[in-house]
Each structure stands twice: as C-alpha cells, then as structure tokens.
Amino acid sequence: MLPLIKVGMPDRSKLMPMLENVLYSGMLAEGEAVYEFERRFAQHFGLDRAIAMSSGTAALHAALVLAGVNANDEVITTSMTAEPTNVVILQVGAIPVFADVDVNSGNLDPKDIERKITEKTKAIVVVHYAGIPVRLAEIAEIAKKHHIPLIEDCAHALGARYANRSIGCIGDFAIFSMQAIKHMTTVDGGILTFKDETLLRSAKKFRWFGLEKGIPRTEVDINSVGYKYNMHNVAATIGLAQLDVIDGLIxxxxxxxxxxxxxxxxxxxxxxxxxxxxxxxxxxxxxIFSDDSSNIEKLLSNIGVAANKLHRPNHYHSIFKPFAGVLPELEKYYQNMIHIPCGWWVSDEDRDRIVNALQRG
Ligand SMILES: Cc1ncc(COP(=O)(O)O)c(C=O)c1O
Incomplete structure (x- = not known):
C-alpha cells in the first residue's frame, strides 16, 4: 500500500557515522550540535532565529506564553488541525475560540477570525493545514489592526512560501514540528521562531525549567517557570544530516x-x-474534495493507495466541546475532503496511477 505519510531519513551511510560520533561523544544533552542545528535551520529556511525544542507542541506552548497569553484569555484558533494546536491552549488555561474555515481550503477564514475578536482575545493561532499557507496577508492585517499577536503553526508547511518569503516569517511567532512523519524529522523535535529579539532570553529559559544556561547552577535564580523542553544533541545531529537532503524531499x-x-x-x-x-x-x-469522499477512499484502496481524513476536527473531542460553537463551513469541508499521498515517496508512476484511477472514477 502506498502510505499517506512516511518517515524520511537521510542515507544510512551518511547518518550512521554522525550518530555514532554524537552517541559516544559524552555530550548527549543540549550542546553544540543543537546550537549549530539552530543556526543552520534558521539560515536554510530564511528565519530570523530558531530555538530548538523537544517538540512542535513545546514550541507552541512557548509561543503562547511569550505572546502573553494567560489563564482565561481567549485565543482564536482552528478546529481543523492536529490536536496539539489546541491542547496547548487549554494547557495555559486559556479559552480556544474556534473560527470557521474556508470550505475550499480548510484554512481559517480571515473574516470569521475578525468576527470572533473580543477584548479578551490575546492571540490568533493559524495552521497552514496540509502545507497550504493560510490567507496570511489578510490575517496579518487583522492581527495588526487589533494589536493581537499572530502565531503561525507551520507543522505541516516546512518549505512553503508566502509573498516570496519563507513560511513562518510573517506572524509574530511561528513553530515547526520535526515529529516522525513531517517533511523533516529529528525523531521528535520542534522549532520556535519569533520577530522580537528581546524575547530570546525568556524563550531559552522557558525551554530549560526557567534556568539560564551559562550561569553556574549554584548561582542562577529561577524567576519564571520553565519546562524541560530543550532539544538534545542526538536529535540535533539527525536534524543536521536532514538539512543536507531536505530540499530534494520538499x-x-x-x-x-x-x-x-x-x-x-x-x-x-x-x-x-x-x-x-x-x-x-x-x-x-x-x-481532494468530492461529494462522496468515502468512494475515493475505496477506489484508491483498490489500486493500493492509502487515502483518509487523517485528522478529526478538534471540537468533536469532549475537552473542546464546551468551546465548539457553530462551524458550518468546517462541517462541509470535513464531509467532502480526503487526503491522498503526495510526498517524496510518491513516484511519477504512482501519481499517474492515482490520477488515472480518479479519472476512471
Ligand atoms: C498542525 C500541528 N501542530 C502541532 C503539532 C505538534 O507537533 P509535535 O508532534 O512535534 O509536538 C502537530 C503534530 O502532530 C501538528 O500536526
């Protein structure tokens, strides 16, 4: 079966010597490999800076806290995403306010974002769902007009661009996921980036219990709560090997x-x-959108190609039901959509086979 998603690893002959080096270096925790990975990731993807973390979820948590989101604040977000996008909003004690999506993309509808803004709105989280950039120009304008920080969840969109800029450059904050099945994996990992350079120190403290690296442990003072969200050298080494091959995959x-x-x-x-x-x-x-998405699933399954919806709108989960609201366009989108494989493992012959099967119907 041609899978919908697949783990991508650099060539064994390239990765294994690098892994062996780091594993027996005596330096496994956050160190030079992490800092080099941060520098090279930022440069490669045209970001102002990159803070490497243990997951995209950790990076999102950091983005919300650094954006100033506190308990009982409202965060405008999408339900059409993987659950971590919204679980972190509950983790900080804030209220997810689901805006509706554009039925033709599954991405947040700028007009509904603006409709949902109240004086309690402290952040807008957008997800470039399936790798398709949201309508960033309009959304960034709305965020600016209302003085609300914009957080881009780029977990699906590494390598995407908007107005000739790398994805993640327009919002005040952006995150990437390097979980196993994304465009690029470090087994697990995430990247946080943001525009405001003055947040750098707080971001680094946030990922390490609130401790400041470089100050002796006997002298350092924790004055804000942090988490154990740092990336380690082994994951960063995989990331460094990935950076050499990622352009070809994307x-x-x-x-x-x-x-x-x-x-x-x-x-x-x-x-x-x-x-x-x-x-x-x-x-x-x-x-793909069709009036009968289950039929597409069946007909592709008959030619050995996996197709499915992959995610569940988050407001269907019990923990989000109290915040569900009414999302008519999302309901239509979810009814009609189906994902098909599109990644580096889909050959020219595979994609022809898929198109031919869909044409035959
Ligand atoms: C849209 C989206 N946001 C955030 C995340 C969280 O990333 P991670 O799995 O690296 O914590 C994921 C991953 O599943 C995701 O798909």
Missing part, C-alpha cells in the same frame, strides 16, 4: 502537489484546494 512534495493541482482539478466532480496567488504550498498531504 521539492518532490511540491512537484507531486502541482501535478495533482493541474490534473485532479480537471476531473469532473472533484476539486482541489484554493490558495492565495502569492502562496506556494509545500504539500505535506494532498487534499
């Missing part, structure tokens, strides 16, 4: 995604995601 996702954009959009009864003209998705998954 460009294969993009090539497959553009191929599907062109060919699937022409198939009667099917449609494909809409995105801004200035957006370049990085197609972590490819999403």
């Amino acid at each position: 460009s294969r996702h993009i090539s497959n995604g553009r191929y599907f954009d062109e060919h699937i959009s022409k198939i009667p009864g099917l449609s494909v995601p809409f995105f801004d003209e200035v957006a370049s998705p990085s197609y972590w998954l490819y999403t």
Whole structure:
C-alpha cells in the first residue's frame, strides 16, 4: 500500500557515522550540535532565529506564553488541525475560540477570525493545514489592526512560501514540528521562531525549567517557570544530516502537489484546494474534495493507495466541546475532503496511477 505519510531519513551511510560520533561523544544533552542545528535551520529556511525544542507542541506552548497569553484569555484558533494546536491552549488555561474555515481550503477564514475578536482575545493561532499557507496577508492585517499577536503553526508547511518569503516569517511567532512523519524529522523535535529579539532570553529559559544556561547552577535564580523542553544533541545531529537532503524531499512534495493541482482539478466532480496567488504550498498531504469522499477512499484502496481524513476536527473531542460553537463551513469541508499521498515517496508512476484511477472514477 502506498502510505499517506512516511518517515524520511537521510542515507544510512551518511547518518550512521554522525550518530555514532554524537552517541559516544559524552555530550548527549543540549550542546553544540543543537546550537549549530539552530543556526543552520534558521539560515536554510530564511528565519530570523530558531530555538530548538523537544517538540512542535513545546514550541507552541512557548509561543503562547511569550505572546502573553494567560489563564482565561481567549485565543482564536482552528478546529481543523492536529490536536496539539489546541491542547496547548487549554494547557495555559486559556479559552480556544474556534473560527470557521474556508470550505475550499480548510484554512481559517480571515473574516470569521475578525468576527470572533473580543477584548479578551490575546492571540490568533493559524495552521497552514496540509502545507497550504493560510490567507496570511489578510490575517496579518487583522492581527495588526487589533494589536493581537499572530502565531503561525507551520507543522505541516516546512518549505512553503508566502509573498516570496519563507513560511513562518510573517506572524509574530511561528513553530515547526520535526515529529516522525513531517517533511523533516529529528525523531521528535520542534522549532520556535519569533520577530522580537528581546524575547530570546525568556524563550531559552522557558525551554530549560526557567534556568539560564551559562550561569553556574549554584548561582542562577529561577524567576519564571520553565519546562524541560530543550532539544538534545542526538536529535540535533539527525536534524543536521536532514538539512543536507531536505530540499530534494520538499521539492518532490511540491512537484507531486502541482501535478495533482493541474490534473485532479480537471476531473469532473472533484476539486482541489484554493490558495492565495502569492502562496506556494509545500504539500505535506494532498487534499481532494468530492461529494462522496468515502468512494475515493475505496477506489484508491483498490489500486493500493492509502487515502483518509487523517485528522478529526478538534471540537468533536469532549475537552473542546464546551468551546465548539457553530462551524458550518468546517462541517462541509470535513464531509467532502480526503487526503491522498503526495510526498517524496510518491513516484511519477504512482501519481499517474492515482490520477488515472480518479479519472476512471
Ligand atoms: C498542525 C500541528 N501542530 C502541532 C503539532 C505538534 O507537533 P509535535 O508532534 O512535534 O509536538 C502537530 C503534530 O502532530 C501538528 O500536526
């Protein structure tokens, strides 16, 4: 079966010597490999800075706290995402306020974001779902107008671009996930980036119990609570090896995604995601819309290709039900959508097979 998602690892001959070096170096915890990975990741993806953390979830938690979100504040967010996006909002004691999505993309609808703003709104979290950038120009304008920090969850969108800039550069904060099945993995890991340089010290303390690195442990004073959210040298070493091959992998996702954009959009009864003209998705998954998405799942299964919805709208979960609200466009989107494989493991022959099967219907 051609899988919907797959773990990507650099070549064994390249990675194993690097791993052996770090594993027997006596320096396993956060150290030089992490700092080098941060420098190279930021440079590679055109970010102002990169703070390496243990997961994308940890990075999101940090973003909310650094944005000043406190208990009982409201955070405007999407339900159409993986659960971590919204679980962290509850973890800081804040209230998730779900805005509706655009039925043609699954991404947050800027107009509904603006409608949901109140004086209690302390952050807007957007998710570039499946690798498709949200309507960043409009959303950033709304955030600016209302003086609300914008947090970009780029967990699905490594390598995407918007208005000729790397994804993650427009919001006040952005996070990336390097969990096993993302474009790039460090087994588990995350990156936090932000515009305001003065937050650097707080961000580093946040990921290490509130302790400051470089001050002797017997002298350092914790004056704000932090967590054990740092990345270790072993994960960072995998990340360093990944950076040498990631462009090739991402460009294969993009090539497959553009191929599907062109060919699937022409198939009667099917449609494909809409995105801004200035957006370049990085197609972590490819999403198709049909009145009968379960039929697509069956017909692709018959040719050995996995297709499914992958995520559950978060407001269906008990913990989010009190905040669910009414999301008619999301309900329609979820009914009609189905994800198909689009990544580096999908060959030219695979993508032809997929398009032919969909054409035959
Ligand atoms: C949209 C989204 N945000 C955040 C996360 C959290 O990332 P991590 O698994 O690295 O904690 C994920 C991963 O599942 C995700 O898909």
